Amino acid sequence: MDNLTHSLAGALLGQMGLKRASRFAMAGCILGANAPDIDVVAPFFLPVDNIAFHRGPTHALFGLPVMAAGTVALLWLLHRLWPGREGIAPFRAGPLFLITLLATATHPFLDWLTTYAVAFFAPAGDGWYSANAIFIIDWVYWIILVAGIWLSARRWKQGWDHPGRPARVAGAILLAYIAANVGWSLHAERSLAAALRQRGIEPRLIVASPPPLAFWERSLAWRSADRWGAASFSPTGGLALEPASYPLGLDDPRFLRARKERRLVRSFLYWSRMPIVVDVAGRPVLTDQRYFRALSDDRVPAAIRRRAPTGQFQIPLDLPSGP
Structure with missing residues (x-):
């Protein structure tokens, strides 16, 4: 889901009454509900491709407690640097961790509802799941x-x-x-x-x-x-x-060669649940059925079609060998 929806979901939990559990509890709900998307910066620091890593370990069952603990640690640091005025709610790390963990768990749940899918058991398992x-x-x-x-x-x-x-x-x-x-x-x-x-x-x-x-x-x-x-x-x-x-086109020699030589192709295949090889403007392209025609659908607003990252879901196979 988009991060506005994730933020609103966290805020709704806070307004249910969880915001009374500790100082910064509302912040914990909102930050925790967005924390798994920190994986979008991973390609800047790790030898991974976003298509394979996003909605992977940070969204998985093993990663949720880590995301929640990291969020609470940041809020604890803020509490130490800014004690606040008299009469504010005390900082209670245990309750704050539990409600932050609950808010963090809403993130992969909402993402699971979309077609993009979530790798719930990464890195122990490589299955992708979606509703x-x-x-x-x-x-x-x-x-x-x-x-x-x-x-x-x-x-x-x-x-x-x-x-x-x-x-x-x-x-x-x-x-x-x-x-x-x-x-x-x-x-x-x-x-x-x-x-x-x-x-x-x-x-x-x-x-x-x-x-x-x-x-x-x-x-x-x-x-x-x-x-x-x-x-x-x-x-x-x-x-x-x-x-x-x-x-399906998966027996195309150009695809077989690119799969062997290019890491990005292998990363795409790790994520893709419906890979196909098609001809786009005379070029062989690896894509995914779920998104191949999505942006040509008139029901998708033109503003979304213009801004959608089509290149992420279409990999030309006639490029020289490389990453």
Whole structure:
């Protein structure tokens, strides 16, 4: 998810009442909810590629306590440098760590809901997991989170009874919205699997992708042992399976050579769940089905299409050997 959503999720936890646990508890919720994304700076210091490392160790089960502990350590240092005035809440490292850990855990959970996937067991395991239920930027999230935060913040300020109740209600509504979208994506994927089998095609993987605004619709990517194709699904139109299918292209000699010689290609393959080799403007390109056509979809706002890092998901295979 985008970092605004992660920040709002942390703030919602704080407004539920967790901000009373310790000094800097609200800061712990917000910083912890964003902490796993520190991995975006890893390529500047480590011999790793962002495509393979992002949403890896810092987002994994083994990394969450480390992220939470690091956040608490920074807040403890701030507490030591800036003791604050009399009457403020005491700094309680234990409770602060627990609520920061909870906030940190919301980050991979929200990321798991998107199609990009999360390596939950890195570095011990290399599997990538996703629910394929929510677009990376979701306007419904923002409405629910902002409403819950604002209403509870107002109650805290006015000294009303049960000030954290609106935030907790918003959290329950958000979980219901998430569950509905997960179920809808599963229904779309199963409907496509049944349609493909009726045509004599055994799908190996199907991924549903919700567009950024119409969360009730799904774009579907499927692949069999040797071919790939696409479909769409909506409440009104049902399943629409594109008649054409295409070879995966993973036997292309240029791909086989690039995989052997270029680290970036191997990193891409480590992350990619649906790799394909396609022709783009006369050039062989390694890409991923989930994002190959996403930016040509009219349902994606033009501003997002212009700013999307297409190069991250398209690797030309006719370049000289190198990293």
